[in-house]
Amino acid sequence: MSIGELIRLLSDGHYHSGQQLGERLGVSRTAVWKQLKKLEAMDLALEAVKGRGYRLADPIESLDGAAIVSSLPAAPRRHLSRLFIEDQLDSTSTFLRERFRQGAGHAEVCLAESQTAGRGRRGKAWSTSWGRSLIFSLGWRFEGGVAALEGLSLAVGVVMAEMLEAFGAEVALKWPNDLLLSVDGEWRKLAGILLEVTGDVEGPCEVVIGIGLNVALSEAGRAAAGQPAGALADVLQPVPSRNQLAARLIDALLSLLPAFEREGFVAWQAAWNQRHAYRDRRIRVHQGRQSFAGEAKDVDASGNLQVATESGIQALAGGEISIRPE
Template sequence: MITLITLLSDGKFHSGEELGKHFKISRAAIWKQLKKLQNDFGLTVDSVRGKGYRLNTPLSLLEIQRLSKEITQWPITVLPSINSTNTECFYLLQLGARPPFAITSEQQTAGKGRRGREWASPFGRNIYYSLMVTLKNGSQQLEGLSLTIGLAVLKTLKKIGINDVGLKWPNDLLVNNKKVCGILIELQGDPADLYNVVIGIGINVNMPSLSLNIDQPWTSLQQELGQLIDRNNLLIELNHSLAHYLDIHTQQGFEYLKNEWEENNVWQNKTVNLLQGNQVTTGVMTGIDKTGALKLLVNNEIQHFNAGEVSLRLAPSSVNNENLS
């Protein structure tokens, strides 16, 4: 099935006869395979009499040999489909795999976002990536980790020309207040000793604007740059950037990266609403402290908030001011 998708990934028409000869099966069998492709992978196939079949939009598929050769920081496994790359990392750890190692997939059937949300993961469109690492000194190394990862992704996206990207505390990257990337950190271990940490990263790359019903403003790299993005180049650059920033984080701590994060904070000095369950706290985001905790000016007093089960939104007054600017 993956071979068929690869053949159709150019977005051009291929006749039933051509496909039948390539796979040495009948045109009727090709039709059944195309229906299965649509049902199993959610891909839309156009069928035009006299022309043949094509994917309605081209795909940039992951190239296993190239990625294995050019990503040298840690071993990487490339899968066609998986329930969740984060879940698979923990499974491989149980089987005896030694960190660091990475997993990426063309598709997730149960992708995970923060606070139990589902992460939309259509086949062949985006980056679904998880990196398993072991951190010494437990809880101390976890301070600001998701913010450090945000900086690594930010550097990657700027390198390919996404100049308007910025960081939203604690785990998102935005372009013009539209989400382009989310980060999910999951862990197991002893806070006083070693933590095994999975760093999950989802980047909207070539996702069509009308393909999914997502409950928040979002964008993709393709929409921002107006062209199909090579996901292999993006993954290779992402791993370089992750290795660089993780080295700084583990050797010098997040405090060394604090100023760089604040320089790229999209809501610096904006009025925001912090949601904790049914409680809403409104204040001005003045930045973060050396541990990565949010600093909020509330009634002329600075309050600190850790990530945990919280959500941050622009206050209506800030949204209106941005629309006028």
């Protein structure tokens, strides 16, 4: 019995006795009880009613590969090499990097209900609770070399923002790879993008695009975020289906990537600047142990953020840099 099987049973809205769960899962009631005790540690609230049994207080929509693929338009469905749906991984991006090492990986997508070692920029962890986020990675092989990838994470941010705006969310982009959500007039972090690249500077290279998107957040999840965090459930009712979100995201990325390889970031530059969260605002730039203040301007055709300082315009090119509003 896996914890995922138990969660899916308890998510149907009905109560299940320990005996029923044991029979469905082929284990003893004692084994079921041990797994039920784990749910609280996983930030999953359980309702228990004497004489009726157990169910999840907040039912979770499980990821469904067949539902995702059937929702794709014909073109992206043809271009999608393989879709993996996993209950729990250390990281969906690590999973796809291993697929590349095995000679596969291109146009493959991996989704997980939970991950134990998710990563953000600058080595930060991306904390997720089971079934409340879209934990997503897509692999792509580029022939033009690493230099051709300038601005790719920003272009991914643009197509994600367009997708979420179609659901009714008000979204802004924070350089270089965060999406912010407007909740009660405050910008809160909604999603993060992390690109991992291996290969040649001038020859073929392999990219894994890792995305974490908050669909719903518990209070414990907000506390673990370490910064103001938002989720689609804060502003959208009904909350979009995670399977629908996954299908829309696969569609958007499989359209973006071939076009990006031909055109570069310049085709998405204006759309990014229109959603620039800190445009013409005072910011503080942190780079290693150094920091300086300036006024954020537009991003250029390579995706570099222009910052006006007392000594002139500085172009920030990603890497170990973070910015905060002053």
